[in-house]
Amino acid sequence: MKILVCMxxxxxxxxxxxxxxxxxxxxxTGIQWIINPWDELALTRALEIRxxxxxxxxxxxxxxxxxxxxxxxxxxxxxxxxxxAYRVNVAAAGAMEVACQLSxxxxxxxxxxxxxxxxxxxxxxxxVGEMLAELLDWTSFSSISSFSAARDSITIEREMDSRTETxxxxxxxxxxxxxxxxxxxxxxSLRGIMGARSKPLLQLEPxxxxxxxxxVKFENPAPRSKCRMIDPANPEELVELLRNExxxx
Amino acid sequence: MSVLIYANHDAGKFSKSVLELASYxxxxxxxxxxxxxxxxxxxxxxxxxxxxxxxxxxxxLLTPEPGGRAFDNRAYxxxxxxxxxxxxxxxxxxxxxxxxxxxAPRVAVRLQAGYVAGVIGLPDSIEPFKIRRSVFTGKAYxxxxxxxxVKVMILARNSWQIAENPVTCTVENFVPEIAVPxxxxxxxxxxxxTGAIRLQDAEVVVSGGRGLKSGDNWKILEELAGSLGAAMxxxxxxxDEGWRPHQEHVGQTGKVIAPNLYFACGISGAIQHIGGISxxxxxxxxxxxxxxxIFQFARYGIVGDLFQVLPVLTQAIKKLKSE
Ligand SMILES: Cc1cc2nc3c(=O)[nH]c(=O)nc-3n(C[C@H](O)[C@H](O)[C@H](O)COP(=O)(O)OP(=O)(O)OC[C@H]3O[C@@H](n4cnc5c(N)ncnc54)[C@H](O)[C@@H]3O)c2cc1C
Numbered sequence: 001m002k003i004l005v006c007m008x009x010x011x012x013x014x015x016x017x018x019x020x021x022x023x024x025x026x027x028x029t030g031i032q033w034i035i036n037p038w039d040e041l042a043l044t045r046a047l048e049i050r051x052x053x054x055x056x057x058x059x060x061x062x063x064x065x066x067x068x069x070x071x072x073x074x075x076x077x078x079x080x081x082x083x084x085a086y087r088v089n090v091a092a093a094g095a096m097e098v099a100c101q102l103s104x105x106x107x108x109x110x111x112x113x114x115x116x117x118x119x120x121x122x123x124x125x126x127x128v129g130e131m132l133a134e135l136l137d138w139t140s141f142s143s144i145s146s147f148s149a150a151r152d153s154i155t156i157e158r159e160m161d162s163r164t165e166t167x168x169x170x171x172x173x174x175x176x177x178x179x180x181x182x183x184x185x186x187x188x189s190l191r192g193i194m195g196a197r198s199k200p201l202l203q204l205e206p207x208x209x210x211x212x213x214x215x216v217k218f219e220n221p222a223p224r225s226k227c228r229m230i231d232p233a234n235p236e237e238l239v240e241l242l243r244n245e246x247x248x249x
Numbered sequence: 250m251s252v253l254i255y256a257n258h259d260a261g262k263f264s265k266s267v268l269e270l271a272s273y274x275x276x277x278x279x280x281x282x283x284x285x286x287x288x289x290x291x292x293x294x295x296x297x298x299x300x301x302x303x304x305x306x307x308x309x310l311l312t313p314e315p316g317g318r319a320f321d322n323r324a325y326x327x328x329x330x331x332x333x334x335x336x337x338x339x340x341x342x343x344x345x346x347x348x349x350x351x352x353a354p355r356v357a358v359r360l361q362a363g364y365v366a367g368v369i370g371l372p373d374s375i376e377p378f379k380i381r382r383s384v385f386t387g388k389a390y391x392x393x394x395x396x397x398x399v400k401v402m403i404l405a406r407n408s409w410q411i412a413e414n415p416v417t418c419t420v421e422n423f424v425p426e427i428a429v430p431x432x433x434x435x436x437x438x439x440x441x442x443t444g445a446i447r448l449q450d451a452e453v454v455v456s457g458g459r460g461l462k463s464g465d466n467w468k469i470l471e472e473l474a475g476s477l478g479a480a481m482x483x484x485x486x487x488x489d490e491g492w493r494p495h496q497e498h499v500g501q502t503g504k505v506i507a508p509n510l511y512f513a514c515g516i517s518g519a520i521q522h523i524g525g526i527s528x529x530x531x532x533x534x535x536x537x538x539x540x541x542x543i544f545q546f547a548r549y550g551i552v553g554d555l556f557q558v559l560p561v562l563t564q565a566i567k568k569l570k571s572e
Pocket of ligand 1 (some may be wrong): 499502503525535553
């Protein structure tokens with residue numbers, strides 16, 4: 001079984017988001033870029049499964065749709081254990097274009113299972129996995145919190161709004177994972193970092209894909225009003241404010 | 250423009266978020282001179298269907314459960330896309346939830362439509378179509394321009410006020426003539442979440458962090474939640490430690506919620522936590538550290554030891570509720 005983990009590269013989660021003066025794009029100077037946390041968990045789980053004795057997983061690769069400046073972040077995925085990486089050299093404007101580029105990589109390289117993160121920590125689209133599945137005409141499962149693989153089937157847990165389902169499915173399919181699938185992401189070792197340099201990071205040229213949506217402007221949220229402090233000895237005051245000032249009780 | 254909504258229901262009952270969606274769809278259709286159609290799967294009672302008419306739905310397409318008993322997003326997407334074509338909709342709307350997230354992007358591909366999730370209001374302009382959504386886990390807003398004739402959108406929770414707009418509503422059986430691929434998977438076990446109030450739907454949420462010190466101390470929080478009829482939530486380390494089930498973890502890597510009232514007890518207010526709760530209407534923080542960042546996001550704050558403050562607060566709320 002060959003697994004492909006889709007990876008988006010996002011600003012570090014503690015980043016203060018700022019925009020260029022024209023508010024048309026993000027100010028990227030000084031930003032620390034990281035692997036989207038959900039994609040990192042997906043990769044961690046895929047590697048755990050591959051490393052089990054007699055694992056049916058023969059290859060775990062990562063793919064990123066984006067420009068060369070993402071390579072150092074992709075290197076990190078290789079350093080924690082991915083076998084190879086692909087980068088499709090295009091700045092995609094939306095989820096649809098990303099999914100379109102991904103579908104080409106999946107078809108060409110014959111992957112059996114594609115895993116994406118539930119949400120990407122930047123534009124919070126969480127749509128790429130399902131779009132990709134529709135383009136490939138594959139089955140897909142989202143909100144996955146647990147995943148294991150056997151000879152020609154996988155067992156997953158899917159968290160719907162009011163129930164958890166255990167499902168047995170058969171590749172090819174696309175999984176969109178959420179938290180719970182793995183606990184802590186891996187930290188690259190020095191040996192891993194050295195080894196990553198000799199692993200393939202293939203740059204692919206994009207296929208023509210037309211997008212249907214794009215971000216044209218950004219806005220900062222209105223500043224919050226100051227917190228009103230209440231005497232800890234008098235919680236009745238809080239109750240009274242919640243009822244009569246905020247109207248939420 | 251004509252609008253199609255997916256009106257999902259839980260064992261025959263439409264949730265608040267579906268009524269928000271219908272109200273929003275009515276406002277959008279009204280602004281542009283169109284009407285609202287709803288796709289409803291399964292077999293809810295007529296009195297439930299009447300509710301949709303009350304909130305502005307002019308036509309209901311009633312369809313058998315797509316793809317049989319287990320939820321199959323592929324079949325749902327095929328049905329929804331063909332309902333969009335049958336009703337001539339140029340806008341296809343979903344309320345936020347696990348079904349929508351699994352179906353809406355597929356519908357967008359089928360209809361070659363532009364896709365936006367996290368919509369929080371009406372479009373800023375129709376020609377060209379521009380709409381605002383929250384991005385970077387609530388740290389900013391982005392304006393998305395969609396160039397395709399059809400748009401697929403997910404409305405964020407708690408972002409549109411329910412409003413009655415009674416219209417005459419007709420119900421039509423809808424059986425699309427499409428080939429739905431076999432499911433190709435098997436649901437071998439189902440665990441229903443019962444009893445407790447569902448976190449995503451809750452009006453009031455009581456949340457605990459590492460400040461509670463141990464999983465054994467949750468009783469005081471449960472009592473506060475009980476007095477308010479609130480759902481329970483927690484910060485990520487609490488779920489990681491196994492003090493609470495991970496379904497309760499809110500934040501950037503957990504659930505994103507938007508209740509009317511959120512109590513953060515013993516939670517420092519890390520930016521990743523705020524990402525999941527910043528759309529709450531009112532945040533109350535209880536923390537012993539006056540410098541804790543949570544106070545920058547809260548509307549009301551109490552600096553103090555939660556083990557002392559919470560029981561007194563619970564009593565005060567019980568007293569108010571019994572009046
Ligand atoms: C990639 C990434 C993703 C993350 N995603 C999430 C996420 O989704 N959700 C999330 O919550 N976190 C997330 N985190 C973790 C986040 O950075 C914080 O570590 C976490 O939110 C802190 O949890 P806490 O507030 O419960 O604990 P702490 O930060 O330890 O805060 C405990 C608070 O309790 C107060 N306290 C202690 N004792 C008492 C008392 N007796 N009475 C009153 N107050 C008391 C303290 O003053 C302190 O402010 C993420 C981190 C990373 C790196």
